[in-house]
Amino acid sequence: MENTTLNLVILLVYMGGLMGFGLYQGMKVKNTTDLNMGGRAVPGWACALSERATAESAWCLVGFPGFAYGSGLVSIWVAIGLALGNIFAWTALANRMRKEAAKYDAQTYVDWIVKRHAKSKAVTAIRLFGSFVVIFLFAFYVEAQVIGGGKTLHTLFGLPVTIGIILTMVVIIPYTVWGGFQSVVYTDCVQSVLMIFTLIVAPLYGLYYISVTPGVYATSITEALKLAGPTFMDWTAGAKGIFAGFMIASNFAWIIAYLGGCPHLTVRFMAMKDDAAWRMGRNIACVWTVLGYSGAILIGLVGIAIFGPSNIKDAEMIMPLVVLKIFPPALAAICVTGAVAAMLSTADSMLIVTSSEFSENILKPIIMKDKKLGAKKELLISRCVTVVVGLAALALAFLLPDSMVYSIVSFAWASMGNPFAVVTCMTLLWDKYTGTAALWTMVFGFFGTVLWQISPMNAILDARLMGVFPALFAAYFVTKLTYGRDNVTEDVSGDTDIVGEN
Template sequence: MNNTILIVFILYFVIIIGIGYITSRGKLSHEDFLLGGKKLPGWALAFSERATGESAWLLLGFTGFVFTTGLSGIWVAAGISLGIIFSWLFLAKRFMQETDKRKVLTLPDYLASNFKEKASLIRWVATILVASFFMFYVGAQFAGAGKLFLTSFDMNPILGIIISTIVVIAIAFFGGFISVVWTDMVQSIMMLLTLCALPIVALFYIYNNDLSISHSLVSSGGSFNSWFGGATGFALGVLFFNNFSWFFGYLGGQPQLSTRFMALKNEKEAKQATIVAIIWTIMAYTGAFLIGLAAIAIYSQASFSDVETILPVMIMDLMPPWIAGALLAGILAAIITTANSQLLVVTSSVSEDIIHKSLGLKLTDRQLVWTSKITIIISGIIGMGIALTSESLVYLIVSWAWSGVGGTLSPAILMTFFWKRYSNTGIIATIISGFVFTVLWISTPLDTIITSRFTTFFIAAIFGIVFSLLFPDKKLDAVK
């Protein structure tokens, strides 16, 4: 175990928990705890949204994916980047305006507020959908932390998972959304530092040691040096859609991201945040892609029993200990920011959508805050349990959660925004079909052919359209 790296990690934990505690001081209302009370600057929300959206899967999963696929991995980055840019340019301001208009605190509550006839049922099915998949998403983050601690300190992954769980719960518990956003902001900068600094160092290493990325791509396999993975015809279409399909999850359906849009104060802040988010995205994905390509030149394909440890291994190999500690902390930052936000999404859905709105329990503001804090603890422990018992890859688990939540709720959001004939029955059909279809699809070999990230979006959209036309809302009949 390298003592210098360990010291940097301990310092990182102290700083992050300290920021969470300092930003939580003062009396917090339920609205402050769940959505920041419209008090946060746009640039901080943009950093937070990006750190939350790009979790352990970007630094561990995506870099490992590029290492095992080569140039064709670019389409994952392209799909995600376009999805992020689209959401900030065309959806962020709309979310902000709708939140101000309807006085809602969560994504399920926003959907329910548009369809009051079956509002309670919508809150229930949306909350069940989010909580079910996000518990696995949180578990994937904690599993990523275990891999990081194993690689960095040869520490038992179980201990790494437990340490990360405690830190995540502590930050979210102290100050809710406000603490999470400010800690996200710091951690987002650390993530960007890791993704920008490492490829530069790696490229210098490749140059000084007479290595070649292009030659390594050729020698690694027939498809590594092809932008389309050597596929043609139908296979090319499948490869493109499977990799590009991350785009569909960014179209408003990820609650942990959309809440950042909902928390924006005004149009000026929204414009500022959009610029920050787009620049961050381009820099981060360029860096992650280059890290994967550089790893192909530096290491053989047989070098890793787990390709999702490539990034921390490269850092340890190429950087002096004190810099390595800071960059490795950037990976941990990605894990903690996403887990924090997802815990908060589950918490807000339980406390606001179910306990407060659907069940109608008459709780004081203070009691609602404490209900949220207790939910954070319980959800964190469940996520830790999943991480301790799951052997699935971080990339794969995140992909499934992305399908189940983003692929389901994105068409629901888009149709709510832009289609006046979307009905109460239609939105319920969207959510239920997306949930059921994702579970069934990933349980079969079909998911290895065409990913559920693509199919879920269109199945949920089709069900929503068909059921809206078959069972229109009464007010539409009256207009006719």
């Protein structure tokens, strides 16, 4: 059997098993809380593995190893920022979010913000604008993962890109629609284990491989970095003085979005069962994070040692090329499947979050005006919305050019992370923070990040760092202007009273 055929068989068996497992988990879904939040009873280990698979996705198995391959030691600053952000989120924010979600019966991230500021005059605007940001950015995220899956299948197995795109969605949509959050979490667990297996085994064996194999570019990481050129050994990639500080700060700024700025991750915190689940999840997630980022960097550096610094046309294919080079065909196929698994884990998570935000914050309260429906009818409507969102993402994958999709995705992390991170931290940590301030935090953070991203200054200081300042500005000054005057209640006679924050 040819290696390509073996790889394809293993991938198809994996994807078929994944779909079956997801559909089985969906049998446990009885209402919209189960669909959106897993009944708020998900074990800590499952939330941790799912959150890690969703957060890292193709980035940790494709993008980040490619970045390390192309840049060398400077990639460590990104890893430190990401790792510290995730560790802080799990230790300082996760259990608070779990308790808040239970207290306010929040179905989604935006639903939590709305219910937390339920008496604010800006509550409807918060619901609409917050949902817009999530739906707009996640639609392109899902599309990018679908296209990425299609391209990976084409590169590795020779499948036409269009067939790969359709195959990716054929796997994702059924179990996401049927099982929602429940299916997504547990299928993500499978994918998370496969991902961390690849990120641990591939670099460790790769270090052994380069040390005993003749004809490689270098026999050690140190030798490879020296041969690759001075910038590969430089912690600032050749930047000097204040520009070195700018470079480090921009790379380190990945930490910001992890501070409650990613709804598809935050919802995992909200779904945990209890304090014991949080403690278990925290420990697993922190260990996974350290091992995962270390492995991703090492894969890129091993790639330099095997192939040299400029012999790979597409740096982001370095992980598949490394494992196909060093491992026997069957083991290589399992590791390569990890890259596709990473894309699926992100696509399914963002698909269910997008459909949940639309159903809970726009369709039911705004369009249907909170019309009372039975549990089965609500569940059916939510599933139908998920189908529509999935098909819309599939259509976008065929209608929009790749360059436009990836240019949007390149700043989606910051455009979402900057405003929502500030809203989350301020809501949890500052009692005076008002609903109107939350609205303007989102507005200033979103548009400020986008405008900075498209400006020439982004080449000096990244929007991931600079976009947070408009959000902080709005959070502080609007709170000062509206505290004590933001909340509105109506008495029984219909007169409006303005009351202060509690």
